[in-house]
Amino acid sequence: MVSASGLHDIDLTTKIGSLTLAYPTLMGSGCYGSGEEFAPFVDLAKIGAVVLKSVTRHPRLGNPTPRLVHTPAGMLNAIGLQNPGIEWYLEHDVAKFAGRPCTIVGSVAGFSVDDYAYVCELLGQRSEIAAIELNISCPNVASEGETFACDPRLTGKVVRAAREVTDKTLIVKLSPNVTDIASIAREAQSAGADALAVINTVRGMAIDVETWRPRLGNVTGGLSGPAIRPIAVLAVYEVARAVTIPIIGQGGIETTSDALEFFLAGASAVSIGTANFTDPRVPVRIVEELRAYLAQRNLRSLSSIVGRANVGFANAQQYEGDEG
Amino acid sequence: MSTTASPCGTFDATILDRRELAANVVLIGFDAPALVAVTRPGQYVMAVPPSGEVASTALGIYEAQGTRGSLLFFVVGKRTTELAGLRPGDGLSLTGPLGNGFDLSSNPRDVAIVAGGVGIASVLLPAQALLAAGARVRLFYGARNRELLVERERFEREGCEVILATDDGSAGHRGYITQALERAEPPELILACGPTPMLRAVASVAETLGVRAQLSLEETFACGVGGCWGCVVPLIGTSAQAPNFPPLERGGSDVVYARICKEGPVFWAHELRW
Incomplete structure (x- = not known):
């Protein structure tokens, strides 16, 4: 047994590309504003990183309302990438990220390969931003937003274009709304991704039976929360078998046990989104409880459990045969 | 509207009293000195239903005196049903006080x-x-x-x-x-x-x-603290409450979506474009 005083000897640092995070907890893009919104409720120095809300080449007003619907064990959202555009963002927002007590990861969304390259190049020049997440999987924009993450060839193109313009750690956020997430993960890795964020929200909708209309202004939305956790755990499990770069697991994590499922499936870090809406203290609690969990098992580092439940598939032979 | 941030946080409140004011209308008093001390008129809290199985819900702060605050709400769904089940002595997690509140600085008569x-x-x-x-x-x-x-x-x-x-x-x-x-x-x-x-x-x-x-204004909230941009209302860009967004001549817009939870929930009627 590691004594209670030894809890702090337990190594929770996590390497994501060239980033070293003090804690394996990221706050999901679009769920956490720019971090400062949550500062009154949680000690930002005790979280690994904040992934900022996505920025695009041009300003975007975002989707009409309603943008949110609560659903069983989760919620649907369709915000529509509301943001001031990269030019305004660089002038008015980025400097404010400098003094934050945790690592700041930028997020870039776009509608063409050129858009991604343009925004990544500009954002990549800023020292306030430690890494860039490529949001190639937003389900809530009119057309192309998610297309990139749904097609291995397009994923490769957009990641290569971003890779060419920045040396910053590149995290590629994948969509669960695909037939074979492993093939897309492999393509992202070979195009130069340093890490993968798995998964973005699951497409969904809700209908008002009184008005006979979709309940979201955007008609469709992205489902998050515990409702999607098993989908996300499987996606991490599959992706972990396909790539060697680190995976940031995300999708409905609310407790330490939830986070552990992702680590055991193959994630090196986890990202927390919707759970912060219920209790902003969740990320700090998970870190404390992870230490205790590892200590109880005489383990000194989190990395020692990553992927330990990943035993392949029950019909592995057939599965691998299908792959070939 | 007032833009001064108040010292808010997440507090473990204790339920002091509970009254049913009408069928499905409940008033619960709670003890949360730090929260009550800084509450301004028109602010609200995000209350976490005790089971932890449903999202938190935004409720206006009805009373705030001494160390006691209260919430007055209609029982309309799962979340308010759970909150209505609270009894004196029970704990309740409250995040707040949130939002700008009413602006009474003009000293109206x-x-x-x-x-x-x-x-x-x-x-x-x-x-x-x-x-x-x-x-x-x-x-x-x-x-x-x-x-x-x-x-x-x-x-x-x-x-x-x-x-x-x-x-x-x-x-x-x-x-x-x-x-x-x-x-x-x-x-x-x-x-x-x-x-x-x-x-x-x-x-x-x-x-x-x-x-x-x-x-x-009221709207479905997710985070309640300005992090998710889910609860918005169209507002003129020249409003003091308008969020950071480029004007029309910079490729932006003269009407922008403001967060009801953060820039609001109180807005000047003549500045809304809804």
């Missing part, structure tokens, strides 16, 4: 407060503040029926002139409370909280009367 249904929950604190400053306060209070006009005597006791309206005519005017507002002597300022159709009507009456109005 004659104010009409318009409340519809559960909107009454957010207007006791501004009424008390105005009365304490010596203002005349008229409460225009509408609900579906007499039973749902909860706490009306409380406002009378505080010193408000109370004008009532019900859909069925069981108390006060039969019809909408905004019709009563329209016929009344124009106030210097209007404060309103209630369902969106009522707020739209208040905005229209205010414009007709040439009176400025502050509306406390």
